[in-house]
Structure formats: C-alpha cells, structure tokens
Amino acid sequence: MSIIGDLALRSVVLESEGRRSRRETSGFSTMRRSRASREIIKVDVEDTAHVPFGTKHKDVVKVAVEMQGQTTQLVDLDQKESLEMIVEKLCEGWGVENSHYYSLSLVSHEGARGVYITEKNRYQIKNGSYLRVSTAPSKAARDIITRIKNRNRPMAEKKPVMQRLAQMSSDETFAVEFITSDGVTLLMDLVVSGVTTGENLGLVLAAFLALMDHGIVSWNSLNPRFVQRVASFVNKSTVAEAIIVQRALAILESIVLLSDAFCQVVSGQVSLQVLTEHFKSPAAEIQLNSVTLINALLIKATPAKAKEILDIINSRHVQGLILQGIIDGRRAVGAEMAHQLHVLQVLLFCCLDDRIQTELDPGDPEQLDKVRKLYALAFDRDLSAQGSALFAENKGAIRRSKVEYMENYKKLGFTNHTSPILDFEETPPGLLALDCMLYFAENHTESYNKLVFENSCRDDQYVCPFARCAIALTLLLCKMLQVGEPPLETGQDYHPMFFATPNAFEEVFCVCIQSLNKTWREMRAIHEDFDKVMDVCREQIGMALSHRPRSPTIFGTKLQDYSYHEIIRQIQDSRVSKLPLDGDVEPLCGLRKTITPGVVQLIKAHRLSHLVKGGLFQKFNKRRVKDKFWFCRLAPNFKAFHYGDAGEGTTPDIDQLSGKLDLADIKQLVTGKQCPHMKESRSQKDSVTPYAFSLLYYPDLSLDFVAPTKEMYDMWTDGISALLDQEMTSKTTKKEMEMLLSMEMRLALLDTEGLQLPSEPPPLPPEPDNYDFAVKL
CATH class of the missing domain: 1.10.3440 (Sama2622-like fold)
Structure with a gap:
C-alpha cells in the first residue's frame, strides 16, 4: 500500500474509533467522507479486517455501504440482526425516511448492482464486501409495471425502463415480486399486441427469458398466441432484428424442452430450412441458439419427425453450412458451441443405434436381399440365379451350385457358410x-x-x-x-x-x-x-x-x-522403458520407496499451481444453464478459494471475484451423486455425475462444481484433496506418479546401465582381527 493510502487508512481507523463510542447503541461505526475518497475506503476496507475496531465476533463483518446521493458508510454489520433493522439504521444515519422502501444488495467490482440480500443468501456478505441500499424489490417491480403501463408515454421512450427490467430479472428476489404482480402476463401481452418493436422488443424477450429461468412459472401456462408470435420471429434474419431472433430462439428451446403442451406447436411453426440458414449468421449467439433449438427438437421429436430432421441435417447443403459457417467459420468454436455440436453428433448417431439394436429376422426378404447383393457385387453373379440356388427348396437340382456358393461365402469371411445371414x-x-x-x-x-x-x-x-x-x-x-x-x-x-x-x-x-x-x-x-x-x-x-x-x-x-x-x-x-524398473528386486524397491515422497510433493505442487491459475466452470441449477460460466481460483497463499461470475474465455483476477471460501471453513470434498447439486438436479444421468464435485462448508452450504473434462476434474479434486491433507487418488495422478518415478529411478540408475542388479544386497565382509591400522603418508 502507498504512503498516502496508509495515511488515509489510519485516518479512517481513528475517525471510526471516535464515532464508535458515540454510537454504541446502534452497533455501527459510521464514517462520512467526501466523494473523492470513496474509492480509498472501498479498497481499504478489506485491508482493515484485522484492525480491532472493537469487540470482534464471528457474526460481525466489516463492510462498506453506499446509497445514491449519500456518502459511504463503513459498518460493523451483525449477521444475527434482521435485515430490516440493518436497513433502518443505515437510513437513519443518512436521514432517509421510509426505510421499508429500501433493501440491501451486493455491488460488483464493476460498480453494478448485484443480487438483493435476503435471509437465504446473506452468508455471502464477507469482510470487505461492498453493499448498496437500493429500492426494495417489491417497490421496484411495482414502479416498472406502472411505467410500462403508462399510456401517456410512447413505447419508444420506455427504453430505460426495459433496460432496467432486463437487468433486474435475473435476480430471483425481484423476479418473485415481478411475477406476483402479474408481470409475465404483461410482457406476453406486449409481444402479442405488436406495440413493442426493435430494441425494446429484444429487451422484453430477454427479461421474459430471465424471469422464466427461475422456474417460478410453468412453461405450460404460456399464452398460445405468444408462442406462435415468438416462433414467427425466427424467420427474420436482418441485422436490425438480430437480437430479437437470438432471444426468440432461446425462448423456443426452453418451450420445446420444458413444455409438453407447446412442444408440438413450436415444431409445427418453425421451419428447419430457416433454422439451418441461421448457421450463416454473423452473430455467434444466433448460430449457437439455432443449433441448440435443433437439438431440442430432435430430443423431443417422434421417431418419424426425428428421421425427417436428421435427413435435413445429413444433407450436403446443411453439412456444408455447419462445417463452413460454424466449425471453420471466422471465429473459434466456443465451449458452449462445442457442447452443442457434441450433442448434435450424439443425436445423429441415434439413427445408427436403432440398427445396432435391431434383432435379425432370418426370414426377412430385405435382409436376405442385402446378403445376395454382397455376393453378386463380389463375384459378379446374377441375383436371381443366386436366389434360386441358395434359397430354393429344391436341393437336388442345384447341389453343385450350392457348394460353389458356400465356398464363395467362405471367401467373403462369413462364419456360417450355409446361411450367412445368421452371422448378424x-x-x-x-x-x-x-x-x-x-x-x-x-x-x-x-x-x-x-x-x-x-x-x-x-x-x-x-x-x-x-x-x-x-x-x-x-x-x-x-x-x-x-x-x-x-x-x-x-x-x-x-x-x-x-x-x-x-x-x-x-x-x-x-x-x-x-x-x-x-x-x-x-x-x-x-x-x-x-x-x-x-x-x-x-x-x-x-x-x-x-x-x-x-x-x-x-x-x-x-x-x-x-x-x-x-x-x-x-x-x-x-x-522396454518399463522393463528394468518392474519386479520385486529389493534394491529397486528401496530406491522407489526413497524417491516416492519427493514425487508426491512435486505432483502436489503442480496441482496447487493449477488451482492458483483457476478454472472456468459451467453454471448449473435445476438443469444446465446455457452459456453461463463462473470462475474459481485458489489464493496464492493457499488459504481461500475466490469465485464469481465470468464470461467465456476470461480469466478474472482475484480482486474481480466477489465470492470467497476460506479453506478453514471447508468440512469435506464430495463427488458424483453425493454432490448437493446433483441430488437436486432434474437430470441425474450417470454421464453427469462423474465430473461433479462439491466443497461442503459451515453450516450446511456447498460450493458446487461440474468440470468440463475428466482432466480438469482430476486436477481439481486432487488439488483440493492435497489442500485437505488427503490422498490424491485420480487415475491422472497414478499415471503421472508412474511416469515421474520411472524417470527419477532411471536418472538414479544411470551408472548401473548394463549391469545385472542383484536380487539381494551383497554380504558384509567379516570384521578385521583388530582396528590398529597403519597409514603410510
């Protein structure tokens, strides 16, 4: 910290200590400073966590709280006190009335308002957190609905309201209040009526999707006209309406997957030819959402409809669009697009799976005809002649020909020469x-x-x-x-x-x-x-x-x-590289035992280094959250994990990650189906759980991960096990252990190359008669 910063910090401490004695009854130490010094306070709050501001308690955290038009307060926040009381005291400090109109929310490092603080998530408040007193979610929802319904203002002037709604809809607390006020119905009416267009329509669709993703409202309860209207948007591909197409595709995907009532409506309204043409779109989000919607339609389609879709996807034109527009396009394939291509490839293989599981009917003329074609194309014979020779019942007249056909089927490699169809x-x-x-x-x-x-x-x-x-x-x-x-x-x-x-x-x-x-x-x-x-x-x-x-x-x-x-x-x-080091030769076993601890420490250091660099993880709630990621990394001192939301391909610094989990608070590492988010997930496939792991911490909370690859899963579970002084048990560790042990032992045995190592150490020579040695210098 600079000298100026240190002096500023000391002044904060002294001023806060002086005010604490005058405000002991409120439990706050309030500090009023100029706007210019706010950033200093905001940064140094974390550094003053160790300073004795009074009686230290595990339920008291030191935070900074701001409010629009007011100076920032440095607060000792008691987690046992109700949130309403905390907000009331903060408003008293600023002289603000009607405290019930306000609520606490977290502030991101970019300065934007984060989630509302509730009794459910208040544990996220840590020492050094930056909070904001803002309009309560119930009042914010009513205000937004009132402004949207205001007919005295044209829709074009309501853009700021729509932007605020789109930003706040991802907050579950606000979403509950907005939905309770019949806000979702209002948004559907705006879309169906056609009064909302352009960018405002894109914001309405974005807000609608964010609200529905909370799972509060059933997708089966939608307005049928709304579904048809949204389906019509995908036929528009102009640049001006790209954001509308993008949101419409995302909404339709959720409808197909989560609404049995409207799945067939979407399937009938959306043209696959139009969907595949979106593969040429310059917007990566439209390409991604188009592939995602096709995957959803395939998953929910009847066998006949699935075959129709697969025939279109397998056409040379569409495959050219996928290869040239997406895989070899102007931009690299992102993680979410790679996942959707993985899903599409698996679905393309589904038609093969039907043939794999189809049992043979020896009397099926279609299958018999295929075997005859194999024979005819190999030996240039007439199919009708072969049919009469091999499959006719009059064996006496065709004995010689049948022997010839049996010999030829043997040359083709069939095990059953008399009835080759049985090989299948x-x-x-x-x-x-x-x-x-x-x-x-x-x-x-x-x-x-x-x-x-x-x-x-x-x-x-x-x-x-x-x-x-x-x-x-x-x-x-x-x-x-x-x-x-x-x-x-x-x-x-x-x-x-x-x-x-x-x-x-x-x-x-x-x-x-x-x-x-x-x-x-x-x-x-x-x-x-x-x-x-x-x-x-x-x-x-x-x-x-x-x-x-x-x-x-x-x-x-x-x-x-x-x-x-x-x-x-x-x-x-x-x-050959393993031969000299295998076996139970005692000298080699002893050398291996000596080298092993150092190799284990080397692997442990590598795992911890990987955790310090951090990793990007897909978000999961009740199901996989598309194109949403969060980042987690270990502090350089190995004492805490820092985590927070992040964009694809980004590597945030520690000070950009709002969440923190101290290593001392971690109770246990669990994996697979033991993870809380896998138990709650609607998708409990075995294919998901092997890459899932969770950190359980006080009291009954968890930090949940789903690694994108087996390698990343092994790295993180091994690293966390090492931090918790537990054994690293992954296959990756075992493989690296063998490789490094082999390398170290070879280096140690360089001087013995070409020599036969004894199975037992050589015997000790007998002791001399006396130890009176004479040395001639």
Missing part, C-alpha cells in the same frame, strides 16, 4: 454391420472387389475374413465413438468429419475396413490372430481420431501414418 444375429452391432458392408460394396465397388480378390488369392490360413472383420469393426467403431450413449452434460468432444459429408459413419467404416485388411497383411496374421489384429486396429483408429480430421479422406491419411510397424514400435518402446 448378435446385437450389437446387429444389422448396422450389414448396412455398412453393403454401403462399402455399392459405393466403393472397386475397392471392395480388390479386397475380395486379394483374399481369394491368399492361402487359406492367411485369408482376412471380410465379413467377420466388418462385424467386429462396426462394433469397435460404435464403442469408440460412443454410439448409443447419451450426450454428456459437460461434453465438448465432437469430430468435424461427421459434419463434412452425408453418411459419414459409413464412409469412416469404408476407410477402416481397408486399413484393417492392410494391417492383416502386414502382420501375416492367421485366424488365431484375429483378436490381436483388432487390438492393433483399435490403436490405429484411436490415434487417427485424436487429430480430429476434417473429413473421412483425411482420416484415412492419418490411418496410413499409423501402420502396423509404427504401432508395434511404439508398444515396444513403452514396454
């Missing part, structure tokens, strides 16, 4: 494997014929069984791409190539089956090596997917970079 009985992958095989044969006929011909020319023991490999490969791709799994609430993983071309999954299959055949050839594999080949194939696909290729063609190029020989080289290097 197992679910998963079910009939999806047959669909992928036929797609490869029909759309890549030359490659298909080449693959079949190549295997026909090999010795029987070296033949790559195409059908068996295709079925196993389909199942492998489904597992690696998590086909059929629900979307993760915090998931941001998606693959651009599935938005690059129609039938992307089938195209990826075509690339992989050719790579698998090549790997089989390079390994000189036989039938007994089938599982080994599939293991290598899994490694190849995983490494290629890690590059997030833009198209199946680029994916195929990446697969070629990870040939069988490259995979084996990496596996051997990994094994």
